[in-house]
Amino acid sequence: MTYRRYVPYNRNRRSSVATLFGRYKNPQQHLSAKFPWMAVDTPARIVIVGAGPIGIEAALYARFLGYEVTVFDSGEVGSHLLQWGHVSMFTPFGANSTPLGLSALAAQDDRYQPPADNAILTGSEFVEHYLLPLAQTDLVSDGLKLHHEVLSIARKSQLKHENLGEEARAEEPFVTFVRDAEGHEHLFESEIVLDCSGVQGQSNFLGGGGNPTVGERECRAHLDYGVINASDADHQRYANQQILVVGSGFTAAANIVQLSQLARESLETHVVWLTRDDCPTEQGGPMAIERDDPYPQRKRVLEQANQAASAEDGHVDHWPGTSIKAIHYEPQNDHFHVTLAGKHEGVHTFDRVVANVGHRPDLEMFRELQVATCCVSESPRAWRPNEDADSDAHDKTPLIHPEPNFYILGAKSYGRRSDFVLATGFDQIRRVFAMIGARTNLNLYAKPMTKSE
Incomplete structure (x- = not known):
């Protein structure tokens, strides 16, 4: 597969995301096509925060396309799911798994038998029979760093207030600041960051x-x-x-x-x-x-x-x-x-x-990035140039931020709302990599046609 190369900044053709947003009603459909610095070719580096269902699926998707992937999690694979592991999930297994994930598991072990599509699994059963085996596949396991807590994400030499909406900002890689289980601190550079860390780690207050x-x-x-x-x-x-x-x-x-x-x-x-x-x-x-x-x-x-x-x-x-x-x-x-x-x-x-008073997203880790959030739910907010900062108008699951190539996926993309389902997260993964690859028809979740079809 061929993707656009990472394009260096050229002052002679300087333009801004703000210009794009003024030109198109739906900027997410046109961003990577019109601004090639948002389209990143393989083998670029991707950091993924969170080893839950969306983080592991995103890692598999990225590795299948040829990106270099590092996944950080402060705990174990699916640790948030295991906190309520004895409780049955709302949705059946077929809605909580992907064709790509099942294909990867079958390729890894021809004896693997997935649960039935209509099976209602508990959180622990889902981790045991799908998520953990997926994390242990060759494509994902090499980049998995468990018990590594992400403390902060920033641009290498761009302060928060610099170059809003300009491609000059995308020239500098992200630097993810991480602390491991022994307390040692590390810096990891990448061209793309996917925050799939969820919300369960931060409970609301009682007052x-x-x-x-x-x-x-x-x-x-x-x-x-x-x-x-x-x-x-x-x-x-x-x-x-x-x-x-x-x-x-x-x-x-x-x-x-x-x-x-x-x-x-x-x-x-x-x-x-x-x-x-x-x-x-x-x-x-x-x-x-x-x-x-x-x-x-x-x-x-x-x-x-x-x-x-x-x-x-x-x-x-x-x-x-x-x-x-x-x-x-x-x-x-x-x-x-x-x-x-x-x-x-x-x-x-x-x-x-x-x-049991709900959860809120951890916004501290990307405080140094240019990320727009809803003033009501703290979910990502669709960004428009010159928009009133207090406006709460937003798409249901917006993906584009002023910060180039930074994306929030999964439950965290819903902020304080509690109606997120995994199928939504899988669609977010598909949409993000279609933008990164500058191919609107890219869809690794499309099921292969049977002979009868």
């Missing part, structure tokens, strides 16, 4: 309006996050305890379902479910359920959570219209004193506090 509540920073290490495994790994931690669950999203609902079951087995277990909304939904509980929800697994969990919250068995109490004003952890007794405001104001004592 009103998104602030930390009083005392939260001091006791943050003792709070619980994510989906707990009350029937197995976390059973001893939660059985016969007084538990506060804070949040009104799917993760909180999944935890309520697990804890209500635990309470029926360990009768001294009691759960308080705290939500900010003042009154229950039409379904009789705090969770609003779409009648035509495309994901039956999600709908089932939400229904079970509402049933647990409205049941009269005393295991789960739903406290609506209530927020946390302050929290204090006592290590001597291993419990929390929580000051509440609203309908259930006062000081209450709990053994465990589960904070």
Whole structure:
């Protein structure tokens, strides 16, 4: 395959991304074609941040095209998925895998048998049967650097404010500043950076309006996050305890379902479910359920959570219209004193506090780059020249930033929103490499036609 060469900066034909954005209604379709410095030929260097599903798939895609790829992750392959590994995914395996990935696995091991397309896997099963084997293929494994934390990404000799929208900025390589497991620091240069790091590493705060509540920073290490495994790994931690669950999203609902079951087995277990909304939904509980929800697994969990919250068995109490004003952890007794405001104001004592209040993207690592984000969701925002910085008009999953050849893919591209699915991330990978390769029809995910077709 042939791609455009990386074109050096030429002052005699100087032009800007701003000019392009003024000329085309959809700049993402024309950027690489009109500005060849955005199209990078192989064997260019690509740094990928994150060894989750999107990062590993992007690495495979890039290596198949002949790029040199380095993937950094502060943990293991699929570490975010493994945090809720016992929970079933919403979507079937066929929607969470790609033809390219399956072909790579079959080429690596002719005995490999993928799960059925309609199989609903848990997070751990998905990592075990697809993601980890994919990361261990020859095309990906050589560039995989686990337990390497990305601290910062910048241009080699371009400050943040310099050469906005100019091809002179693209002349300088990215420098990714990394710390390994032994604490040693390293610098890695590349022509392209794909941030696929996700959002699960940064939980929102408990306080009103998104602030930390009083005392939260001091006791943050003792709070619980994510989906707990009350029937197995976390059973001893939660059985016969007084538990506060804070949040009104799917993760909180999944935890309520697990804890209500635990309470029926360990009768001294009691759960308080705290939500900010003042009154229950039409379904009789705090969770609003779409009648035509495309994901039956999600709908089932939400229904079970509402049933647990409205049941009269005393295991789960739903406290609506209530927020946390302050929290204090006592290590001597291993419990929390929580000051509440609203309908259930006062000081209450709990053994465990589960904070399911959502996540936010880590914007610190690309602070020195020219990246536009939405003022509401902190997701990438479609950039237009001279646009009001406070405008929140944005495409659903924009890929182009003022920073040439820097892309945010995966859950992080949705910012604080929680409706990302892997199929969207796979399409982002396809779109990005079509732009990098300056070929709008480039699609390694296209399934080969069968003889009958």
